[in-house]
Amino acid sequence: EKTAAPLVPAQRTLPALRAAAAGCRACDLGARATQTVFGEGPRDAAVMLVGEQPGDAEDLSGRPFVGPAGRLLDEALAEAGLDRRRVYVTNAVKHFKWEARGKKRIHQKPDAGEIRACRPWFEAELAAVRPRALVLLGATAAQSVLGRAFRVTQHRGELLPSPLAPIVLATLHPSAILRAPDPEARRRERARFVADLGVVTRALR
Ligand code: URA
Numbered sequence: 001e002k003t004a005a006p007l008v009p010a011q012r013t014l015p016a017l018r019a020a021a022a023g024c025r026a027c028d029l030g031a032r033a034t035q036t037v038f039g040e041g042p043r044d045a046a047v048m049l050v051g052e053q054p055g056d057a058e059d060l061s062g063r064p065f066v067g068p069a070g071r072l073l074d075e076a077l078a079e080a081g082l083d084r085r086r087v088y089v090t091n092a093v094k095h096f097k098w099e100a101r102g103k104k105r106i107h108q109k110p111d112a113g114e115i116r117a118c119r120p121w122f123e124a125e126l127a128a129v130r131p132r133a134l135v136l137l138g139a140t141a142a143q144s145v146l147g148r149a150f151r152v153t154q155h156r157g158e159l160l161p162s163p164l165a166p167i168v169l170a171t172l173h174p175s176a177i178l179r180a181p182d183p184e185a186r187r188r189e190r191a192r193f194v195a196d197l198g199v200v201t202r203a204l205r
Pocket residue numbers: 051052053054055058063064065066067069070091175
C-alpha cells in the first residue's frame with residue numbers, strides 16, 4: 001500500500017508540510033513530474049478548495065490552478081463573492097500525471113492507489129488550515145475526501161454533513177466546464193458552477 005503518511009512531519013505547519021512534500025515519492029508520479037504542486041493560500045483561510053491534480057501549467061510553475069482551469073476558477077470565485085487570494089487552494093493529488101502524445105503532455109486521471117497515497121497531505125493541510133468551508137471540485141477530489149461511493153452528479157451544490165468542516169460542498173471541476181460540447185452548454189455549466197460557489201458564500205455569512 002503506497003502512502004505519504006510516513007513523510008508527513010510531526011510539526012504540521014504549512015511551510016513544514018510543503019518542504020516535506022517537495023520530495024515525496026510515495027507513489028510513482030513524482031519521478032515523472034517537474035515538481036510537487038503543494039496547496040497555497042493563507043493559513044487562516046475560511047475556504048479550502050480541492051481540485052484533482054496539477055495540470056501542465058501547474059506542473060511547470062509549481063502553483064495550483066494557474067492554467068486555463070485556474071483562470072475560470074478565479075473568475076467564478078469572484079462572481080460568487082469569493083476572493084482567490086483569501087482561499088486556500090490545493091489538489092487531491094500533488095503531482096502531474098501525464099502521457100506523451102507527440103510533443104504534448106496529456107493529462108491522465110490518477111488511479112485509486114495514487115489518490116489514496118496522496119491523501120495524508122490533504123489531511124495535514126486540512127488540520128493546519130481548519131477552514132470553515134471545504135469545497136471539492138469534481139469527482140476525484142470529492143471521492144478522495146468523502147469516499148468512493150460519493151456521486152457529485154447527485155449531490156453537487158448541496159451542503160453535506162461531514163466531520164471535516166462545518167460547510168462541505170462538492171461541485172463540478174472547472175476543467176469539465178471547459179470541455180463542454182458547445183458554447184451554450186458551457187454557459188449553462190459555468191452559471192451552475194458560480195451558483196454552487198454562491199451556496200458557500202451564503203453559508204459563510
Ligand atoms: N486542475 C486541477 O484539478 N488542479 C489544478 O491545479 C489545475 C487544474
